[in-house]
Amino acid sequence: MSHIKVAVRVRPLNAREIDSLAKMVVEVNKDTISITNPRLDGNTGQSDVVDSRERVKSFVFDYAYLSTEREATNYASQSQIFQDAGHEVLEAAFDGYNACIFAYGQTGSGKTYTMMGNGEEEAGLTPRILQGLFSRVKEAQDHPECSISCRVDVSYMEIYNEKVRDLLRPSIPKRGQGNERFTLKIYPGT
Structure with a gap:
């Protein structure tokens, strides 16, 4: 990538x-x-x-x-979107690069459907990438001559109304317990 x-x-x-x-x-x-x-x-x-x-x-x-x-x-199916965009991100991750998909658009524009999908047949980019990622990790670890170890770090964030939310950790800890919600402010000209 x-x-x-x-x-x-x-x-x-x-x-x-x-x-x-x-x-x-x-x-x-x-x-x-x-x-x-x-x-x-x-x-x-x-x-x-x-x-x-x-x-x-x-x-x-x-x-x-x-x-x-x-x-x-x-017609562009979820599978085609994955083949074009998701597969390349997956390959980059296995080549040792940080990889990111940034879905942007107004409310109701289809970001969640593209990223998450609807069921197994219409799975979005996130479940397809994760399935590919963990399948390849397991395949590598099951290989008899494999001596690698893998660490997978994943973030799934949402920015909405200038608030950043961790979608993998929907409950917010009390103040002082870490991983607190923070506010994103954008100032023109900076």
Whole structure:
């Protein structure tokens, strides 16, 4: 793993969006995400748009996934996300590097589903990486000529409303007992 890679995953419309007759304005083509401004898509009767660049904006990423319709040929499954992003993190860890997956997005954007999944068939990155990690550790230790020892340190953190929470230790010890909750403050210009 030589550098930071950025992946974007497009989720299906949720029930609230469907009820409000929202329309999908995001398209995925290989590593490119294109977003159409619904106010300037040609269906509103606005003819004063001169610059077509304002109608569609495109962005290129290391990975771009469309996970809106399972039947679609380009549907990105949990398995595919793991093969592209999770497998590389797992390999980096076994090569002795610290590895991190940072899921970012607004509430309801699909971070938890991508990271944790839903059941065994739709397992997310976290259970797949951990399963691969511990399988490889056991495989190495079961090998007759193996003389290595392994130590696995894992953190699973959430930053929400400027509060950092350890998701592997949901209860917070009383003050003075260590591992206290701390607040993250971001100051512009620093």
